[in-house]
Amino acid sequence: MKFSYYPGCSLHGACRPYDRSLKQVMAALGHELVEVEDWNCCGATVYMSVRETVALSISARNLSLAQSMGHTLMAPCSACYTTLLKTQRYLREVPRLRRDVSEALAEAGLPDDVAVRVRHPLDVIMNEIGLDAVARRVRRRLDGLRVAPYYGCMIVRPEQPFDDRDWPTSMDNLFNGLGAECVYFPDRVRCCGGMLTTTHPEVGEELATNILDCAERNGAEVIVTTCPLCHINLESRPRRAKGARGGTGGGPIPILFFTQLLGIALGIAPEDLDLHRGLTPLGRRLGALAGVGT
Amino acid sequence: MAAASNGAAIRPGQLTPRERELRSAFLAEVDRIPGGDRLRRCIQCGTCSGTCPVSYAMDLQPRELVAHFRAGSLDTILRSQTIWLCASCYSCTVRCPAGIKVTDLIYALKRMALEGRVKNDRRPTAVLAKAFVRTVHDRGRNDEMRLLLRYCLRVSPWRLLGMIPLGWRLFRAGRLPWSTGRVRGLKGLRRLMAKAEAMDAVVPREPVQAMGTIGYGVVAERPVAAAGGTGS
Numbered sequence: 001m002k003f004s005y006y007p008g009c010s011l012h013g014a015c016r017p018y019d020r021s022l023k024q025v026m027a028a029l030g031h032e033l034v035e036v037e038d039w040n041c042c043g044a045t046v047y048m049s050v051r052e053t054v055a056l057s058i059s060a061r062n063l064s065l066a067q068s069m070g071h072t073l074m075a076p077c078s079a080c081y082t083t084l085l086k087t088q089r090y091l092r093e094v095p096r097l098r099r100d101v102s103e104a105l106a107e108a109g110l111p112d113d114v115a116v117r118v119r120h121p122l123d124v125i126m127n128e129i130g131l132d133a134v135a136r137r138v139r140r141r142l143d144g145l146r147v148a149p150y151y152g153c154m155i156v157r158p159e160q161p162f163d164d165r166d167w168p169t170s171m172d173n174l175f176n177g178l179g180a181e182c183v184y185f186p187d188r189v190r191c192c193g194g195m196l197t198t199t200h201p202e203v204g205e206e207l208a209t210n211i212l213d214c215a216e217r218n219g220a221e222v223i224v225t226t227c228p229l230c231h232i233n234l235e236s237r238p239r240r241a242k243g244a245r246g247g248t249g250g251g252p253i254p255i256l257f258f259t260q261l262l263g264i265a266l267g268i269a270p271e272d273l274d275l276h277r278g279l280t281p282l283g284r285r286l287g288a289l290a291g292v293g294t
Numbered sequence: 295m296a297a298a299s300n301g302a303a304i305r306p307g308q309l310t311p312r313e314r315e316l317r318s319a320f321l322a323e324v325d326r327i328p329g330g331d332r333l334r335r336c337i338q339c340g341t342c343s344g345t346c347p348v349s350y351a352m353d354l355q356p357r358e359l360v361a362h363f364r365a366g367s368l369d370t371i372l373r374s375q376t377i378w379l380c381a382s383c384y385s386c387t388v389r390c391p392a393g394i395k396v397t398d399l400i401y402a403l404k405r406m407a408l409e410g411r412v413k414n415d416r417r418p419t420a421v422l423a424k425a426f427v428r429t430v431h432d433r434g435r436n437d438e439m440r441l442l443l444r445y446c447l448r449v450s451p452w453r454l455l456g457m458i459p460l461g462w463r464l465f466r467a468g469r470l471p472w473s474t475g476r477v478r479g480l481k482g483l484r485r486l487m488a489k490a491e492a493m494d495a496v497v498p499r500e501p502v503q504a505m506g507t508i509g510y511g512v513v514a515e516r517p518v519a520a521a522g523g524t525g526s
């Protein structure tokens with residue numbers, strides 16, 4: 001199957017490993033991603049706090065470009081994903097905004113058809129491709145690997161497109177199905193701090209640290225993420241030296257994009273998953289599993 | 295509080311001219327949020343404050359935002375830290391038993407504050423928002439490098455020093471590219487943004503019928519100098 005692909009700025013910036021591993025995983029599962037031609041910034045959460053119609057219009061530009069390609073649109077970044085969905089809802093429900101945004105799109109010579117179906121890769125993998133099809137292609141089972149699946153906010157809120165808002169389980173089902181043991185992880189949808197790690201570090205860093213602590217307390221060997229900003233926030237927290245820690249060989253908990261861990265299970269080469277570009281060391285267990293440095 | 299101090303003869307149940315203006319601007323914003331009018335259904339239960347991961351650091355709790363709005367003190371809200379501390383996690387929005395779009399309302403408040411209704415030049419979140427908008431305007435896309443450079447230079451160059459370690463680690467991992475690319479159709483994009491911007495500028499400032507009365511409710515169009523209580 002063919003998908004239109006909206007990477008978003010982060011996946012071309014600091015979160016290239018997400019971009020690379022997602023493409024590899026989708027290819028391994030037999031699907032093709034076609035990048036949306038000349039896409040622009042989605043506006044994220046920030047633009048909405050400055051100008052409403054502009055925020056909706058730049059987001060609608062991406063939807064319009066994707067609609068003309070004729071495939072379902074895949075948006076891996078949580079902020080992009082939720083912004084695109086939110087734009088569609090606003091334009092459906094507020095006729096005045098719809099009219100304004102149509103006029104703005106016309107200025108750029110674009111049709112105002114923004115109804116393209118927007119999906120997150122996790123949704124596609126679990127509900128379109130299906131766990132059975134994924135499991136059939138597994139080359140290295142993740143036997144007994146203790147995974148903390150961190151969903152973050154925006155793939156389940158405010159819309160509830162494909163999983164529960166308070167206790168999503170898609171990633172649990174995915175990785176448990178591949179042999180891993182997802183740990184009890186109540187902070188799965190707790191906020192990572194978002195941009196507060198930059199603007200109010202004393203608050204943002206505490207939120208990110210809470211999530212790491214929660215994963216650690218519950219014996220996780222790896223945290224998997226679905227969002228570039230969550231990922232960086234967790235990755236960049238310096239861990240307190242604490243000696244041996246349950247199962248991780250004493251180092252900080254490695255943070256991986258869920259597509260990287262899935263890629264390991266699918267037998268994709270570590271360099272194709274950009275595993276060497278992480279800020280947290282993989283550790284012995286994951287390193288051995290992925291076939292790094294052995 | 296702040297609102298009461300700037301008018302000598304403002305009686306209880308009466309809004310200052312500034313509050314009237316803020317109120318009608320806010321109600322116009324609320325009118326454009328799908329489901330925005332549910333604001334009037336707030337029962338002050340505090341679920342928003344309880345579920346907010348950042349409320350512990352706020353000067354006004356999310357619940358108190360509604361209380362201050364009802365009490366006719368939007369000025370207090372716009373001057374608070376609260377609206378800048380919201381990280382847009384939407385926990386309050388999905389858990390509010392009255393279905394109030396708290397996060398979207400806070401966006402509206404941020405927009406009002408950024409329109410220059412209160413002094414906020416040095417608020418980190420406001421500075422970041424402006425840097426973000428600049429970067430998108432220049433290139434059509436954002437990148438961490440330009441965004442953070444702009445942000446730090448505006449807030450405090452010292453911040454930049456603090457970011458060097460993380461920047462260096464990202465750079466060494468090959469994850470700090472100088473650019474995330476530039477939109478080729480930048481001219482079209484800018485025309486689109488300019489058009490949309492002009493529409494944001496003409497948000498009608500008339501009383502919003504759909505909201506009916508909430509607390510002070512009716513936004514008086516005429517000066518209320520001689521009027522009695524406009525409250526319920």
